[in-house]
Amino acid sequence: MIGLYHPRARGRCRMTKKPDPFTVPFGSILCDWMTTARADDGPFVYRGSPEPFGDLSISPAAHVLHYGSAIFEGLKAHRQVDGSVAIFRLDSHVARMVTSASRLRLPEIDPSLLHQMIVDAVAANADEVPDPPGSLYIRPTLIGTGADIGAAAHPASSALLFVVNSPVGDYFKGGIRPLTLQLETSTPRTVPQFGMVKCGANYAMALGPTLDAMAGNEAIDQVLFATEGDITETGASNFFLADDERIVTRHLDESFLHGVTRDSVIQLARHFGYEVEERSIDPEELVDWSERGEAFLSGTAAGVAPVGTILYSGKTLTIGTGQPGPNTLRLRQALTDAQTGAAPDTFVWRTPVGSQ
Ligand SMILES: Cc1ncc(COP(=O)(O)O)c(C=O)c1O
Numbered sequence: 001m002i003g004l005y006h007p008r009a010r011g012r013c014r015m016t017k018k019p020d021p022f023t024v025p026f027g028s029i030l031c032d033w034m035t036t037a038r039a040d041d042g043p044f045v046y047r048g049s050p051e052p053f054g055d056l057s058i059s060p061a062a063h064v065l066h067y068g069s070a071i072f073e074g075l076k077a078h079r080q081v082d083g084s085v086a087i088f089r090l091d092s093h094v095a096r097m098v099t100s101a102s103r104l105r106l107p108e109i110d111p112s113l114l115h116q117m118i119v120d121a122v123a124a125n126a127d128e129v130p131d132p133p134g135s136l137y138i139r140p141t142l143i144g145t146g147a148d149i150g151a152a153a154h155p156a157s158s159a160l161l162f163v164v165n166s167p168v169g170d171y172f173k174g175g176i177r178p179l180t181l182q183l184e185t186s187t188p189r190t191v192p193q194f195g196m197v198k199c200g201a202n203y204a205m206a207l208g209p210t211l212d213a214m215a216g217n218e219a220i221d222q223v224l225f226a227t228e229g230d231i232t233e234t235g236a237s238n239f240f241l242a243d244d245e246r247i248v249t250r251h252l253d254e255s256f257l258h259g260v261t262r263d264s265v266i267q268l269a270r271h272f273g274y275e276v277e278e279r280s281i282d283p284e285e286l287v288d289w290s291e292r293g294e295a296f297l298s299g300t301a302a303g304v305a306p307v308g309t310i311l312y313s314g315k316t317l318t319i320g321t322g323q324p325g326p327n328t329l330r331l332r333q334a335l336t337d338a339q340t341g342a343a344p345d346t347f348v349w350r351t352p353v354g355s356q
Pocket of ligand 1: 074233234235236237238257258259260261262298299300301
């Protein structure tokens with residue numbers, strides 16, 4: 001049950017022993033503290049302090065269970081080189097969640113309230129932030145809880161906003177290594193007008209096509225969606241091409257998730273003097289690019305992840321040497337340094353968090 005928080009409970013609830021995040025699947029460990037806020041026919045009310053992690057209690061008639069009113073975010077807090085903890089690109093993730101809520105007609109989120117809920121959750125769990133390359137994954141979630149199975153054509157009358165944390169290691173097993181992608185050109189990941197919304201339904205829709213595309217080949221790490229002759233994203237990251245002069249990625253529209261890491265990579269690349277091309281990428285272009293360039297994925301979970309092979313129409317395209325390229329590694333390092341405080345906070349991306 002949630003809502004049991006009492007200041008004295010914090011003293012009683014000691015950090016439970018957890019496995020090393022590098023030895024278990026990404027996201028499978030959950031921290032001891034969470035924050036919650038409820039909206040009942042009005043704005044969200046947050047009591048202003050974390051509560052022990054626990055199960056949720058919702059009605060079997062809750063809107064989310066029938067009509068999919070669920071959105072979420074994924075961001076990270078990193079242990080800094082000086083031992084402190086900072087959240088990376090907090091305000092950008094809050095802004096994206098506010099947009100997602102509005103697209104699903106869920107109650108409006110006050111950005112400063114969500115900001116505070118995230119900071120409070122991370123502060124309460126600060127002892128559980130692993131050292132790099134590990135980090136603390138942050139999962140703010142909003143669900144429609146209004147109990148009314150007749151509300152298919154109505155927004156949820158009440159909602160629950162919560163923030164849980166998970167100490168994580170590598171997203172892709174084996175750390176930094178060249179990934180293998182399967183290009184999917186016939187089935188879209190989701191409907192075009194909802195691609196930019198981070199809602200659970202998008203992931204539900206992508207699951208079948210992703211599993212089908214991966215079936216029979218254990219080497220495939222991710223499916224790269226390229227419907228209507230245009231490469232957009234995988235189920236967890238955005239896609240880039242790179243060489244010594246430029247990086248190329250799909251221009252923004254509503255059809256895919258506007259990755260915060262995508263934006264970080266673009267800003268870092270411009271800072272280094274790369275030309276940034278935001279445009280359509282035709283799958284046929286990969287053939288030429290594979291002979292002279294690099295490819296990588298960008299996302300909160302994986303950071304900048306090199307792509308070594310793309311399987312496309314029965315062909316196996318080896319990208320460059322098939323190994324992580326120098327430009328990919330340079331951007332990856334720059335991103336890691338920005339996240340962990342090894343580089344100055346040039347773009348004001350870090351939010352320091354004091355422990356409680
Ligand atoms: C479908 C999809 N595309 C792209 C991304 C990358 O977004 P970000 O860099 O904000 O993590 C994600 C990650 O959540 C995703 O799920």
